[in-house]
Amino acid sequence: MVMTARALNRSTLARQLLLERAPIGVGDAVRQVVALQAQQPGSPYVALWNRVAGFDPAELDKAVADFEVVRSTLMRLTLHLVHAGDYRAFREGMEPTLRGSRLHDPRFKAAGFTAEDADGLLPGLLTYAREARTGAQLRAHLAAARGGPVEAVVWRMIRQYAPLWHAPTGPPWSFGTAQSFVTAEAPLPGLGDQEASAAGLAVLLRRYLEGFGPASLADMAQFTTAPRGKVREAVRLLEDGLEQWEGPGGTVLHDVPGAPRPDEDVPAPPRLMAMWDSVLLAYADRGRVIPPEYRGQVIRVNGDTLPTVLVDGYVAGVWRPVGEGVEVSAFRPLSARVWAELAAEAAALDGFLAARDRRVYGRYDHWWVKGLPAAETRVLPGA
Incomplete structure (x- = not known):
């Protein structure tokens, strides 16, 4: 088999x-x-x-x-x-x-x-x-x-x-x-x-x-x-x-x-x-x-494993909560249909987090400050 x-x-x-x-x-x-x-x-x-x-x-x-x-x-x-x-x-x-x-x-x-x-x-x-x-x-x-x-x-x-x-x-x-x-x-x-x-x-x-x-x-x-x-x-x-x-x-x-x-x-x-x-x-x-070419971007040198975006079952980027909603950094170009589906997920997730702590991963923002090689970054609006 x-x-x-x-x-x-x-x-x-x-x-x-x-x-x-x-x-x-x-x-x-x-x-x-x-x-x-x-x-x-x-x-x-x-x-x-x-x-x-x-x-x-x-x-x-x-x-x-x-x-x-x-x-x-x-x-x-x-x-x-x-x-x-x-x-x-x-x-x-x-x-x-x-x-x-x-x-x-x-x-x-x-x-x-x-x-x-x-x-x-x-x-x-x-x-x-x-x-x-x-x-x-x-x-x-x-x-x-x-x-x-x-x-x-x-x-x-x-x-x-x-x-x-x-x-x-x-x-x-x-x-x-x-x-x-x-x-x-x-x-x-x-x-x-x-x-x-x-x-x-x-x-x-x-x-x-x-x-x-x-x-x-x-x-x-x-x-x-x-x-x-x-x-x-x-x-x-x-x-x-x-x-x-x-x-x-x-x-x-x-x-x-x-x-x-x-x-x-x-x-x-x-x-x-x-x-x-x-x-x-x-x-x-x-x-x-995780596609091998993205592993180092997702699993950082100290073991921090960033919140990821799955597209077609595989890691295609990372996300983080920001003041306006959810920021998605895609490692490769995504289709308009996928961005629309991610926008719906982001709005629902933002609504879920807002009742508890919208900035749940805020302490890890330094990884974004240091730079991530994204093909495109979008801020998807919150709920």
Whole structure:
């Protein structure tokens, strides 16, 4: 079974609810798309606006407040919003990667802490965080238990490793600059349990294929940052329940049976995607969505991944909110029909943002000030 590059693009768009907005609840939408990048608090809202028909941001507020969907450090060592029902397996699957990168970071050791020190402190910390605590409170608790100061880098590493959920701190996007944390609901992930980690990684990779497949071993390793060997072992656990496809260049692709794989000629409407949207970062071969010649303009040198414009399913430019509406910088000439469709999207997006924070990505304007090689830039009027 062979899949073309364009067919892979359409599979991703279908599973990520980007071929058409779906009449689906927030919790089901998050489960469908597997994980939403959430280091920028407004991005999950913009991501769901692109995917859910009639999306009401108050529904995501409620899902976050009720811990139906939860924000925590997971894949690629970054903050994600995932369904609470997925959290345990995802966290167990990420355990070795999180432990190795956080508790064995040279800065952690340089501050006089070992992984064993963290193991000794975690039970008390998690008990203390059964109700929401600020970062300052948790750091002070660690210092008291340690009997000495806890440097900022140590607290950062421990909080990113510990099974903690971010507790909402208020509008406009549930999570603000102040941070609050609560222990993940019992049963807690099996910290340090290799068997649980292997089983969790298998669950995580199957869910990844449901939301992003078909995909290669390299894609799965990129999505998770798990070592390629552990990814290969997890796929072996799943092999009887997976299909194999041949991708471009003979790449071996894995997928779940019966998953959406639309025809490569299915139309894909324009979209104004969130900053750090997962479809831009979920693959080793990012050409599935980002043409190689545009990658450096979209994914900046420090990892900032700009809010992008999708045209026919592929990145064709970037956008940002401005005072008059939405500014779109196209990397190539676009047709009058596409500009008209983007204008309709921009007016709807501006209306959506206006109720919360019209300048949701304003702090990243410096990338535009430094210059982006656009074929054409237009300010599309707001609502």
